[in-house]
Amino acid sequence: xxxxxxxxxxxxxxxxxxxxxxxxxxxxxxxxxxxxxxxxxxxxxxxxxxxxxxxxxxxxxxxxxxxxxxxxxxxxxxxxxxxxxxxxxxxxxxxxxxxxxxxxxxxxxxxxxxxxxxxxxxxxxxxxxxxxxxxxxxxxxxxxxxxxxxxxxxxxxxxxxxxxxxxxxxxxxxxxxxxxxxxxxxxxxxxxxxxxxxxxxxx
Amino acid sequence: xxxxxxxxxxxxxxxxxxxxxxxxxxxxxxxxxxxxxxxxxxxxxxxxxxxxxxxxxxxxxxxxxxxxxxxxxxxxxxxxxxxxxxxxxxxxxxxxxxxxxxxxxxxxxxxxxxxxxxxxxxxxxxxxxxxxxxxxxxxxxxxxxxxxxxxxxxxxxxxxxxxxxxxxxxxxxxxxxxxxxxxxxxxxxxxxxxxxxxxxxxxxxxxxxxxxxxxxxxx
Numbered sequence: 432x433x434x435x436x437x438x439x440x441x442x443x444x445x446x447x448x449x450x451x452x453x454x455x456x457x458x459x460x461x462x463x464x465x466x467x468x469x470x471x472x473x474x475x476x477x478x479x480x481x482x483x484x485x486x487x488x489x490x491x492x493x494x495x496x497x498x499x500x501x502x503x504x505x506x507x508x509x510x511x512x513x514x515x516x517x518x519x520x521x522x523x524x525x526x527x528x529x530x531x532x533x534x535x536x537x538x539x540x541x542x543x544x545x546x547x548x549x550x551x552x553x554x555x556x557x558x559x560x561x562x563x564x565x566x567x568x569x570x571x572x573x574x575x576x577x578x579x580x581x582x583x584x585x586x587x588x589x590x591x592x593x594x595x596x597x598x599x600x601x602x603x604x605x606x607x608x609x610x611x612x613x614x615x616x617x618x619x620x621x622x623x624x625x626x627x628x629x630x631x632x633x634x
Numbered sequence: 635x636x637x638x639x640x641x642x643x644x645x646x647x648x649x650x651x652x653x654x655x656x657x658x659x660x661x662x663x664x665x666x667x668x669x670x671x672x673x674x675x676x677x678x679x680x681x682x683x684x685x686x687x688x689x690x691x692x693x694x695x696x697x698x699x700x701x702x703x704x705x706x707x708x709x710x711x712x713x714x715x716x717x718x719x720x721x722x723x724x725x726x727x728x729x730x731x732x733x734x735x736x737x738x739x740x741x742x743x744x745x746x747x748x749x750x751x752x753x754x755x756x757x758x759x760x761x762x763x764x765x766x767x768x769x770x771x772x773x774x775x776x777x778x779x780x781x782x783x784x785x786x787x788x789x790x791x792x793x794x795x796x797x798x799x800x801x802x803x804x805x806x807x808x809x810x811x812x813x814x815x816x817x818x819x820x821x822x823x824x825x826x827x828x829x830x831x832x833x834x835x836x837x838x839x840x841x842x843x844x845x846x847x848x849x850x851x852x853x
Contacts, residue, residue, distance in 0.1 A: 458756050462735065467754065469737045476738055476775075483664060483777025486785075491668055495788055502793045512805030575657035576650050584773070585661030592660040592667045593653070599671060603678045607686070 484584060488595040489540035496533025503529065519625055520618075527617035531610045539601050544594030547573050551590055555580050662773055665724040665780025672788065673717050680709030700814065704807050711799050716791045723787025727779040731772070734760040738775060744768045 441447050470476055507521045551573040556564040564570065573593055580586070602610075660667040687693060687701045730736040734745060734753035745753060745760060752758045761772050 455756060462729070462733065462754065462756060465730070465735055467735050467737075469739055469742050470775075471739060479778030479782070480774040481778070482781050483774055483779075486781050487664060488668060488671060491781075491785055491788065494785055495792055498789045499793045502789075503797050506794070506797045506801065510801045510805070512801060573653065575653040584777070585657065588661050588664050588667065588777075589653075589657040591664070592656050592671070595667070595671045596656075596674065599675050599678055602675075603682055606679065606682050 484587070487544070487588075487591040488598070489537045489544065492533060492536045492540060496529055496537070499529045499533070500526065520622060523621035523625060524614070524618045527614045527621055528610075530617060531613040535605055535609050535613070536602065539605060540595060540598045543598035543601060544591055547590045547594040547597065551575070551586075551593070553580075553586065662777065663728075663780060664777055665728065665784040668781075668784050668788070669717065669721050669724055672720060673713060676709070676713045676716055680705065680712065683709070708800065708803065711803060712796055715796050715799060716788075719791035719795060720784060720787035723790070724780055724784040727783030728776060729756065731776045731779050732760065733758045736775070736779065738771055740768055740771050741775070 470479070503525050504522045507525045508518055510518055510521065513521065550570055552564050552566055552570045553574055554566065556566075558564055573590075575586075575589060660670075684702055684705045687698060687705055690698075693701065733755060734741075734750070737745070741760070744750075744764065748763070750760055753760065761769065761776075764772055
């Protein structure tokens, strides 16, 4: 039996239909509790549109980093599974890890998205002066074949997606080369600032 | 130079299918893109952790047999909690817009003028027959809301749920490792009681630097 056949068999089975119907009923009951809302304020409509269009993975990573600084040290500082001295070191390590990870994460994402922007030009692309960009093999290397206008929202999101994926592979290397030593360095700095430890942790 | 240009052209064409797929699937849903790249990010990060343990000469074979499955389990916690929570939040936001629960006055007018039935039903997609300006407005609203709910979900999973789960799991596993290590301790070494609570500094340091980094290092 092919994969499609198996999927079809499962979807037509009595058990699946009962589970699906139950799950839909629960979901519907949940959504029924939410009142219908219309966003009347033009200011808010513009803000939401701006978020959808401009915020992407680098900004998302920055938001996660900033909020992580507000929550994770607190969680580690209240971890009752370890003693007070360990908690202090653990908090220092967490702060160092967040700073190192966020700064490299944001910068590399921005860099890779910028590179993809440069190398995914379309026939409708124009430069800063409004002149048509001369296409070549390099600046169309990442151009999709089914793209619409250069300034369309879909093309913008595509570039951000590909830039983000590229940045993840770059960061698999920088995670070792930059993040780990920077985390270790910052951890030791923070431990020293907070009064040091009985044993050396810089090994 | 010609050879390089030809190679670039061939490579570019080889990946055309992938590029078209990314354009089609993520072009209008930035929230979905962040969920999927987030999972990829956690996966690559976890793979780096496992490799770091696997190729670390300072860790014995016996310890590796224990540490590698531990890293994999840790990765599963990170990836699953990220995916389940963030995806649920993102889908929630998108669904509200799709079913017509969250709209703008322009979309409201369209729904009334076209007498769209079943607003608020989970199977409804109000954008089915939309076109022109109202469709653009719908897409903008959907992108914005999916981005906002995705960010809230990411914060909840990465910064609250995962650290709590990881701390619990790490403390339990570290004690297990110490308990195993104690069995092979030399007589002059300070024994660490695995059942003593909480974990002390000596025990923490013994383990903290036996690995490349702790497993929360998301790329």
